[in-house]
Amino acid sequence: MNELLNIGLIYSTVRTATPLLLAALGGLYSERAGVINIALEGLMLVGAFTAAVVTHYTHSPWIGLTAAIAAGVLIAAIHAVLCISFKAQQVVSGMAINILLIGVPALLSGAFFESTGATPQIPLHELLQYAPVVIAFALVPVTWYVLYRTPFGLRLRAVGENPEAADAAGVSVTRIRYAGVLLSGALAAIGGAYLSIGQSSLFTRNMTAGRGFIALAALIFGKWRPVQTMLACLLFGLAEALATQMQGVVRVPVQFIQIIPYVLTMIVLAGFIGLSRAPRAIGIPYQKEK
Amino acid sequence: MLELRNITKRFGAVLANDHVNIKVKSGTIHAIVGENGAGKSTAMRIAYGFYTADEGEIIVDGQPRRIETPHDAIALGIGMVHQHFMLIEPMTVTENIVLGAEPGGAVALDLTKAAERIRKLSEEFRLAIDPHATIEHLSVGQQQRVELLKALYREAQLLILDEPTAVLAPQEVEELFAILRRMRAQGKTVVIITHKLDEVLAISDEVTVMRDGRVVGELQTSATNAAELARMMVGRDVLLRIEKPQAKPDSTVLSVEHLTVTARDGTQRLKGVSFQVRAAEIVGIAGVEGNGQTELIEALAGLIPHAQMSGRMEYLGRDIAPLDARSRRELGIAHIPEDRHRRGLLLDFDLKENSVLGVHYRPPVAVSLGSVLLDDGAIRKRTERIIEDFDVRPANPDLPARSLSGGNQQKLIIGREFVLQPKLLLVAQPTRGVDIGAIEFIHRKLVRLRDEGCAVLLVSAELEEVTALADRLLIIHDGEIVGEVDPTIATLEEIGLLMTGGKEQ
Numbered sequence: 001m002n003e004l005l006n007i008g009l010i011y012s013t014v015r016t017a018t019p020l021l022l023a024a025l026g027g028l029y030s031e032r033a034g035v036i037n038i039a040l041e042g043l044m045l046v047g048a049f050t051a052a053v054v055t056h057y058t059h060s061p062w063i064g065l066t067a068a069i070a071a072g073v074l075i076a077a078i079h080a081v082l083c084i085s086f087k088a089q090q091v092v093s094g095m096a097i098n099i100l101l102i103g104v105p106a107l108l109s110g111a112f113f114e115s116t117g118a119t120p121q122i123p124l125h126e127l128l129q130y131a132p133v134v135i136a137f138a139l140v141p142v143t144w145y146v147l148y149r150t151p152f153g154l155r156l157r158a159v160g161e162n163p164e165a166a167d168a169a170g171v172s173v174t175r176i177r178y179a180g181v182l183l184s185g186a187l188a189a190i191g192g193a194y195l196s197i198g199q200s201s202l203f204t205r206n207m208t209a210g211r212g213f214i215a216l217a218a219l220i221f222g223k224w225r226p227v228q229t230m231l232a233c234l235l236f237g238l239a240e241a242l243a244t245q246m247q248g249v250v251r252v253p254v255q256f257i258q259i260i261p262y263v264l265t266m267i268v269l270a271g272f273i274g275l276s277r278a279p280r281a282i283g284i285p286y287q288k289e290k
Numbered sequence: 291m292l293e294l295r296n297i298t299k300r301f302g303a304v305l306a307n308d309h310v311n312i313k314v315k316s317g318t319i320h321a322i323v324g325e326n327g328a329g330k331s332t333a334m335r336i337a338y339g340f341y342t343a344d345e346g347e348i349i350v351d352g353q354p355r356r357i358e359t360p361h362d363a364i365a366l367g368i369g370m371v372h373q374h375f376m377l378i379e380p381m382t383v384t385e386n387i388v389l390g391a392e393p394g395g396a397v398a399l400d401l402t403k404a405a406e407r408i409r410k411l412s413e414e415f416r417l418a419i420d421p422h423a424t425i426e427h428l429s430v431g432q433q434q435r436v437e438l439l440k441a442l443y444r445e446a447q448l449l450i451l452d453e454p455t456a457v458l459a460p461q462e463v464e465e466l467f468a469i470l471r472r473m474r475a476q477g478k479t480v481v482i483i484t485h486k487l488d489e490v491l492a493i494s495d496e497v498t499v500m501r502d503g504r505v506v507g508e509l510q511t512s513a514t515n516a517a518e519l520a521r522m523m524v525g526r527d528v529l530l531r532i533e534k535p536q537a538k539p540d541s542t543v544l545s546v547e548h549l550t551v552t553a554r555d556g557t558q559r560l561k562g563v564s565f566q567v568r569a570a571e572i573v574g575i576a577g578v579e580g581n582g583q584t585e586l587i588e589a590l591a592g593l594i595p596h597a598q599m600s601g602r603m604e605y606l607g608r609d610i611a612p613l614d615a616r617s618r619r620e621l622g623i624a625h626i627p628e629d630r631h632r633r634g635l636l637l638d639f640d641l642k643e644n645s646v647l648g649v650h651y652r653p654p655v656a657v658s659l660g661s662v663l664l665d666d667g668a669i670r671k672r673t674e675r676i677i678e679d680f681d682v683r684p685a686n687p688d689l690p691a692r693s694l695s696g697g698n699q700q701k702l703i704i705g706r707e708f709v710l711q712p713k714l715l716l717v718a719q720p721t722r723g724v725d726i727g728a729i730e731f732i733h734r735k736l737v738r739l740r741d742e743g744c745a746v747l748l749v750s751a752e753l754e755e756v757t758a759l760a761d762r763l764l765i766i767h768d769g770e771i772v773g774e775v776d777p778t779i780a781t782l783e784e785i786g787l788l789m790t791g792g793k794e795q
Contacts (some may be wrong), residue, residue: 151392151399158389158627165376169390170361170438280379 009241014133015199016244017230017237019044019191019208020260021136022227023215025143026187029141030076032147032182032224034160034281038094039079039187039214042101047072047189047195049105052203053112061128068193069186071077075101076185084177098212098232106205117205119196127201132194139187140286160279163286171173173286186213210262217265223276232268239264291316291479292337292368292448295480296349297346304684306332308503309346314448314496316580319470321490321511324500325523325725326695327683330483331373333500334450339363340372369441370450375433379426383419384408387440400500404443410609411442415472431462438469448479455489456723467493485523485725487516501525524727532730534737540569543588543714543745549601550587550592551769559585560767562601567714572736572746576753576758578789582769583749586626587718590747591620591625593633605714619648624712626703628719628749630696634703637692641682642666644691645706676705679732697728704732708739715739718749733759753782767791 023040030037037043050071055064079097094146106117147153155176158166163173191211194197197201214236222229243260250257292314299307304407305330313370314320322330322620336343339357347354357363377386384405394400405421412419417435418579425433434454442451455463470480470493484490490497491511497506499522507522544567551560560582577583588594590603592615603611610618619625626634635644646655646669655666656670675688678699682694691699700720707715720736721729736759740746750756756763756777763777765788773788 147400150397152396154381154385154389154392154399156387157381161378161380162376165378165386166389168360168372168376170359170364171390220674277380 012241013237016240017233021233022191023188026184029180030184036090039097040099043188044192045101047192051193052196072185072189080181119203318495321494321497328500329503367447369446369475371437373452373709450481539571545604547602568743570749574756622713624707626717680705696723
């Protein structure tokens, strides 16, 4: 086993944790404001697809990343309008977005590239291999500061815990919740972009493979707090990195190794979900008194 | 300071405020009294900008003002402490207070300075609140003081308190009143909404009485008394004392012998209690709350697992210990629980559904094919009968129970249990959180049920209520019956002494 624990493992842990961390931090802004964001998976997919397509045409990964953020915000806006303005069931809206984003990239890549879901290869020098990693980990202290040291953060937490009290104090519940959900779209999309124009060099169909849900699990495991959420993401990242390294080394069918991150997710959710205290108003649309 | 002129507010078809005029003088404590639903809270919520009036104007310090949001009210120096606190539990006192008016710029929240100001305010009014404490670790009384601080921090000159004593223990009420007097001494104006007359008399300088959305009286507190206020509130003479004929007890209905209840944590909540209740008598249980009353009622109602009990419970000569709650109800035992929200009602269900809880599985409510279908017509008829006989308002079977006031919720539960024509009624805290008109109504219904031959076991934390209603009074202390007195003879001091275990205080 010793050859498994090396610098390479640390490096690959950080790399695999990066998209999870971006999505989880995005989810944190949304859920601390009281809006369940199960759409992280779909938001990552839209980010991954947009980044790959735009980078392919413009040859600039930065333009690709910017476009991915814009697309993520746009899709998150659908979730926000449904959940906040129209008080829809948040889980239903999130699932609808996830299903939508499995289909749409396949359709569009068929139209653009005559493929069944993949985009063309992007050359190595046009990839963003490091920037998203830096962004992700830099966002941890930034998020902590925003949450606990700015008026916006105080209002965000207030709105997620007790929107009536926030409203009575003169805080616009709607505005803060929109901000939270849109931010989650932007961050999850960066996470997705990193998958397509960072870790690999093209978009493939359903390439997130459940990472949005794993990010959600990390957020719950991390008790909706930035630092703990990062640690949870690193744990899941380690599981995936180990699984990758074990393939070919350990004499177990490869499928059993590949399920490690998912099994870990289930164990964590089953074992720890009761121990974390969710924002109290999570999932409940806010109805103002007349 | 504050004047409401000709304020009218409608909610749908309901006229909540009908040309209401209220004048609050600067530097006074002004009470607004009325029964639940009289429109007191509505009027004050209009003054605070939670609702906007359909007609009328608000005058603050001599100037007509538009108050459309709480923000406007705060800017004019008006603060409000709501009946349900507007606090965020996992946050600190300081965070709660600054929320919405945060000091410092957009990127830097300056809580240190705010905490210092809050500490000073807390000292000035002797509120004893630590600015760094987390709300969920504070008692209800302390949380209320945080709400006061919130208003003071925003430099409120006028404080509106909506039923502030409803959640407080008696000594906390005293503390609150002391704080309010200090505020008055500092030149603040206080408006207190309540339906408790003794509190009005104890704290206020002036009082406005409301009934059915209208102002029916404006008085100097020093020139009035409880009877006059009660008459104005209810619109007729109110018996503050219950009149009841002598009981004519019949044969024994309930016989309890050496009943013990052991809680899950192993502590004995009832330590061998024995007593009897006969037909056509009300047996009262007096005691400081938490001395086993809850367990006694729940044990008799079948809500405590058999394994946690020992002793005998005989009902009409039959051992009911092994029976579950449903079987006991079928034998004619009705139960009015102490906590109507937890045990009594499904708040989001409508009055129809709540009216048939406990009989929902049998005719005439459930019909056909071995009672698998609910008969909506029969349910509606039953509900309408309860609503009429027990004066439940508003009289609309389709409303959710949540939308009723506490008194009307209680009347619905009482009606539901009374139509079962029980032979034994277990009733706990029948008038908790209920306004005086309804209290009198409930008391009369209980006495009438007794006179029809029902055995009634009554538990109440209101000593005056049990002494007035009960024909025999048992005193419970630490899970034991420590005495029986004749409520017509015993003094409150005597009973109080037994309640504390006979120890002088």
